[in-house]
Amino acid sequence: MATSFGFLVLGKISQCRMPSLFISGLSDQLIPPVMMKQLYELSPARTKRLAIFPDGTHNDTWQCQGYFTALEQFIKEVIKSHSPEEMAKTSSNVTII
Secondary structure (H helix, E strand, C coil), X not given: CHHHHHHHHHHHHHHCCCCEEEEEECCCCCCCHHHHHHHHHHCCCCCEEEEEECCXXXXXXXXXXXXXXXXXXXHHHHHHHCCHHHHHHHHCCCCXX
């Protein structure tokens, strides 16, 4: 099942042009870190970042040191680098994979 999900996501990422933050816990047993790196590399988004947390697992990466800092920095970067018009267009198109 994870394999078919992986192929679906890898096929869809090329259509996602909105700012994208890819968060990967290197101890994640559900979504392999290599897949998150692939998604990041395949993403055509103008603004994209890959945040890696060595001790993060699928359910607890949010508890890792630096998680909220990475999130805050990404949001600030998006706000700074995109016009209000661009933000309005993408705000209703949030995609969580």
